Every structure is written in C-alpha cells, then in structure tokens.
Amino acid sequence: MQLWPYRSLPKRGFAGFVGGTAALIALPLLVMLGTPVMWVLLPFLAAAVAAIWWALARSYRDGEVLERLEISPERLRLTRRERGRPDRVWEANPFWVELHLHEGERPVPGYLTLRGAGREVELGAFLPEEERRAIAEELQRLLARSGRQ
Structure with a gap:
C-alpha cells in the first residue's frame, strides 16, 4: 500500500495560476504606463507575484511525502x-x-x-x-x- 498527499493543483495548473495572477496584477499597471506611479507600484506587485510563487512551491516541497x-x-x-x-x-x-x-x-x-x-x-x-x-x-x-x- 502506498499513500501520498492529494494534489488539487497539478504542476501545469501551478504555472497557469501564477501566470494568470501576474497578468491580472499587471492590468492596473497598463493605465499607469509612462508615469512615475508605475515605478512606485511595480516593486510591490512583483513582490506579490514572487510571494505567491514561493508559497505554492513551498507547499509542493512540503507535500512530497x-x-x-x-x-x-x-x-x-x-x-x-x-x-x-x-x-x-x-x-x-x-x-x-x-x-x-x-x-x-x-x-x-x-x-x-x-x-x-x-x-x-x-x-x-x-x-x-x-x-x-x-x-x-x-x-x-x-x-x-x-x-x-
């Protein structure tokens, strides 16, 4: 008998989710193109996408049992x-x-x-x-x- 944790989000879905999140976060930046506000918001939005990527990758590593x-x-x-x-x-x-x-x-x-x-x-x-x-x-x-x- 072999037991392992259930994965509700496959690897392909992982990449799609992070990509979709990045695209949705980037939409408000389109309005700000060419303004100094975009450069203020960009690091925070990039950090949010990186945090989502890190959290999901950590979840996958922890679930490799x-x-x-x-x-x-x-x-x-x-x-x-x-x-x-x-x-x-x-x-x-x-x-x-x-x-x-x-x-x-x-x-x-x-x-x-x-x-x-x-x-x-x-x-x-x-x-x-x-x-x-x-x-x-x-x-x-x-x-x-x-x-x-």
Missing part, C-alpha cells in the same frame, strides 16, 4: 519518505501489531496509528479523515488475514 506499507505473514514494514530527509523505517511482526483509529481531535480527526515492536507510528496523517477510516478497515482485514484473529 510517500508512505509505503508492506505486509507479509512474517513482517509488517512502514517506510516514510520525505524530501531532504533520510527514509524512516518501522518494522514489526504483524501478529503483534495493534491498529488504532483514535476518535476526537487528536492531531487530526480519525488519527490512525500502528503499535508494535515497542513503538507507535502514525499512518496517513496527511489524508482526509474518510480515507484514513477506509485504510483502517482495509488494514484490519489484512492483519486478520496475516494470522491474527
């Missing part, structure tokens, strides 16, 4: 990959793993964790609550099939 869960009868392995960080790996015997779907607002609603081998790890914190609940049901079924009753 991949969680891979492998289940076999002998072992359960969760690997979390994030840009600029070493992989974090957690392994346990699936027979002893406990799956918890925490109710309430604990970091996120429907917080999903796996406990085993002396540690508790979160799973899919970046996903919507409905998807975490669906994953919990699927994992419960897979863990039962791997030898747990």
